[in-house]
Amino acid sequence: MSRFVPDPADSRLFLTLEECLQVLSDVADGWVNFTRHALPHALPVRCHVEGPDLVLRTDTTGVERLLDAAVVAVEADVTDPVSGTGWRVVVIGPTERRDSALHLHPVEVTGHRLPAPRVA
Numbered sequence: 545m546s547r548f549v550p551d552p553a554d555s556r557l558f559l560t561l562e563e564c565l566q567v568l569s570d571v572a573d574g575w576v577n578f579t580r581h582a583l584p585h586a587l588p589v590r591c592h593v594e595g596p597d598l599v600l601r602t603d604t605t606g607v608e609r610l611l612d613a614a615v616v617a618v619e620a621d622v623t624d625p626v627s628g629t630g631w632r633v634v635v636i637g638p639t640e641r642r643d644s645a646l647h648l649h650p651v652e653v654t655g656h657r658l659p660a661p662r663v664a
Contacts, residue, residue: 559655564633567622567655569593574620576600576646578611591618598635600646612641618648623658630658 559567569592576589590601598618602608615638623630637651 557657557659559631559633559657561653564635564653564655565593567631568598568620568633568635571620571622574618576602576607576611577617577619578614580610589618591620594647596650598648598650600639600648601644608641608644608646611639611646614639616648621658628658628661632656632658 572592573588573590575586577584577586579585587602587604587607592599600618615636617634617636619632619634621630621632633653633655635648635650635653637649639646639648641647
């Protein structure tokens, strides 16, 4: 499927590939990051895991056409407003437009746990 890249900074804070796919299957939206005319852009997307792909849908007209065959990064995260804990997953890979949606073929997946903020 894809290459999982753990964060070497703190092994207790990274998610396994299986955990990344599980938390992605539990979230409905995220951000697609791409470049256009050498400038970075980020747009909200709805996403879900479908087989080996991450399927992206957006309400912005023409984005599927713009991002067809592009290499993009999709970021999804959840943070608990009370505890401050959560997770963040980033999936990088090329897209293919099919059935009025973008299918992202993961090449690289990273995931991190967000620990509770330190109280000073």
